[in-house]
Amino acid sequence: MRLYSELKTRKKLREKEEAKKKKDEEKKKKEEEKAATQPPGAKAKAPEEILDPTQYTNNRKQFVQKIREEGKNPYPHKFDRTHRIDEFT
Numbered sequence: 001m002r003l004y005s006e007l008k009t010r011k012k013l014r015e016k017e018e019a020k021k022k023k024d025e026e027k028k029k030k031e032e033e034k035a036a037t038q039p040p041g042a043k044a045k046a047p048e049e050i051l052d053p054t055q056y057t058n059n060r061k062q063f064v065q066k067i068r069e070e071g072k073n074p075y076p077h078k079f080d081r082t083h084r085i086d087e088f089t
Contacts, residue, residue, distance in 0.1 A: 067074040 064074045
């Protein structure tokens, strides 16, 4: 009984891997088609997979440090209002 369960689990895992591989191939194909239709001088966006998630945290820390160096509080208790909502639209 246990062997059957293990075989069934492995089969499902292989099917998931195949489906993921197929989906990735389709996504890559679409990206290539999209890149081919762009004008020659257009900048291509970086895929999300290339961007390092820790870089977002580092960018935020640098931004907060820059505000502190300017002598401002990056997390103020109160905010100065510059626009009213009816002026915004």
